[in-house]
Amino acid sequence: MIKLKTAEEIELMRESALIVSKTLGMIAAEVKPGVTTLQLDAMAETFIRDHGAVPGFLGLYDFPNSLCMSPNAQVVHGIPNDTPLQEGDIISIDCGALKNDFYGDHAYTFEVGEVSPEVKKLLEVTKQSLYIGIREFRVGNRVGDVGYAIQKFTEEHGYGVVRELVGHGLGRKMHEGPEMPNYGRRGRGKKFVEGMTVAIEPMTNMGTKSIKQLKDGWTILTADGKPSAHFEHDVAIVNGKPELLSTFKYIYEALGIESDEEDEFTSSTVKS
Ligand code: MG
Ligand code: MG
Numbered sequence: 007m008i009k010l011k012t013a014e015e016i017e018l019m020r021e022s023a024l025i026v027s028k029t030l031g032m033i034a035a036e037v038k039p040g041v042t043t044l045q046l047d048a049m050a051e052t053f054i055r056d057h058g059a060v061p062g063f064l065g066l067y068d069f070p071n072s073l074c075m076s077p078n079a080q081v082v083h084g085i086p087n088d089t090p091l092q093e094g095d096i097i098s099i100d101c102g103a104l105k106n107d108f109y110g111d112h113a114y115t116f117e118v119g120e121v122s123p124e125v126k127k128l129l130e131v132t133k134q135s136l137y138i139g140i141r142e143f144r145v146g147n148r149v150g151d152v153g154y155a156i157q158k159f160t161e162e163h164g165y166g167v168v169r170e171l172v173g174h175g176l177g178r179k180m181h182e183g184p185e186m187p188n189y190g191r192r193g194r195g196k197k198f199v200e201g202m203t204v205a206i207e208p209m210t211n212m213g214t215k216s217i218k219q220l221k222d223g224w225t226i227l228t229a230d231g232k233p234s235a236h237f238e239h240d241v242a243i244v245n246g247k248p249e250l251l252s253t254f255k256y257i258y259e260a261l262g263i264e265s266d267e268e269d270e271f272t273s274s275t276v277k278s
Pocket of ligand 1: 101111207
């Protein structure tokens, strides 16, 4: 079900989204060879609670932890464990927070030490595809326009677009309508209107788009064992246009990255 949000509700959602953004920024400084995903998960849970929120994933559909931790060939929904990260790994970290009855939910794929150029390119293309999709999330467009744009750009690079998992509406529930696939046809699907809030989240495989699931009932990984990347933002339609509720700026501050990629999607009232 699609729940449109008032301006006040969108501000509450921004608060929840920013807790996730800051959590990922804190985690960014801790992602290095030798650290375990369970250690990072514990840090994130403490940080989220210290900011007056509740981890959004913990217990949701019985998920056991606060962060989804998906290294290398894992696409999404990996469960934190005590295996140390290694130089050259990538780790997709998805984080949720619940505050004032609204969820924040976004994700970033981090490099552990130095990664290979081809993996770096996978991450760059996946992140670019996220913004290409967000650009289509505006009044008058439809769900298929976002999916088409992401799919076209991704497949032009020879990568696989995961079909079985999709983005989603976001609000008082972690998963509201509409579903936001990362593939689609122009002009198809639900029409976007003012006050819609969604999580857009391309999941991009270096090789085949096919996936499989581990027996743990959660972990999704690529069928061919090649790496997969995942980037996610929370976005609202404000004044007809896409506005980011989440930000990667805390991650970039931690990693010393300069970027203006969010500027076109940032409200003038929250820019400073
Ligand atoms: Mg997520
Ligand atoms: Mg999501």
